[in-house]
Amino acid sequence: MKTFDETLYALLNDVQVTTKTETINVADGLYRILAEDIVSSVNVPPHDNSQMDGYALHSFDLEHADTFPVSQRIAAGAVGTELENGTVARIFTGAPIPPGANQVVMQEDTEEVDGQIRIKVKANPNENIRKKGEDIQVGQTILKAGTRLRPQELGLVSSIGIGAIKVYQPLKIATFTTGDELLEPGEAPQEGKIYNANRYTLSGLIPQLGFELIDLGRVEDTLEATVDAIAKAAEQADVVMTTGGVSVGEEDHIKPAIEQLGSLYTWKVKMKPGKPLAYGKIKAQKGTIPFFGLPGNPVSAFATFKLFARPYLMKMQGASQIKTNPIWLAADFDWPKANFRRDFLRARITNKRQESVIEIYPQQGSGVLMSASWAEGFVVIPEDTTIAKGDKVAFYPFSTFV
């Protein structure tokens, strides 16, 4: 059996990063991966500007007087003129500081006296002034190729005036579910059958990462139909993914089909859930296409997607940041039985007496999908380890796998 780390390492080493790019509007860029560095040709802000609504003046004048006439008015978007000695400029938040002023007094610290402005509370030089280039400077690389664009990155790119960006084309991922026991939701229940859950979990997991889902449903359970369907899927997709049929039973056509179309490796990974995992390469006209065979148990399929397929696909999509960091918190549970497989327990954070602790779902079976729905992440119990209440454990929020 391979360890979790060996398996992930082997998979990530085998990734071929996509080269297909496209240029899109920034507004369409959410969760896409940048295919170019973004370098600024402007300063942000472009000029020293006021942080407050108030009055711009020079601190020198405050040494001689505290009441001044208003010599000009500068709104945001306008440009002032050189400030006359012994006067103030009415100024608004975001408006450029006029030459000759070196501070802004906010209007709450002033009062009007006979048409002039009295400064009640003195500001210091540079106070209430946002400096030119304080955020971004000309020539600065603000984002590197490989960055996944979150809302704040869309704003950041726009803040330097860039309207179109080069990103990687979303990977197309074709999926099947296998198993004669499966009914689709909406169908009448039947003796011996269960409803297909994995198809719908994948229909969320794949688009959630920004990939294009090609849902091929279920394939007739013969070798010919399976070979045919996978071969066709490989021509239209960048990756083919299935769930089920990767353990040792004979009722399965996925393995011989992939072997016929390319090569297949099946691994037993020292982890729970998700021991069996299949990975392979399918020969297509355009080249070889990766294949993932996730285990059929619904929690195992969910976990192996998050823990193996996600980093693989994100790397393939061009993302540079694929590692997730845990939060270390005290366990609010005991885990008295050591397992030689690494456990990924479904868990969530709860607050006890102003301290955050980790609780786990009481049933941790690979078929208990309620555990994944109840949970907010995985807590990782290393191989051959027991946990007592109060021990620090590593918690990986599901949200960090997005």
Ligand SMILES: Nc1nc2c(c(=O)[nH]1)N[C@H]1C(S)=C(S)[C@@H](COP(=O)(O)OP(=O)(O)OC[C@H]3O[C@@H](n4cnc5c(N)ncnc54)[C@H](O)[C@@H]3O)O[C@H]1N2
């Ligand atoms: N002799 C052995 N048997 C099993 C082993 C083993 O090492 N030796 N490993 C077990 C482990 S661990 C897992 S996980 C499963 C994985 O099995 P498969 O990937 O072959 O999956 P199936 O047998 O097709 O299904 C397992 C289980 O999940 C249900 N299932 C399948 N697809 C779906 C779906 N789309 N939606 C909902 N539920 C699904 C299926 O009915 C089975 O109950 O193998 C163990 N066995």
Ligand code: MOO
């Ligand atoms: O991988 Mo299996 O998930 O241990 O049931």
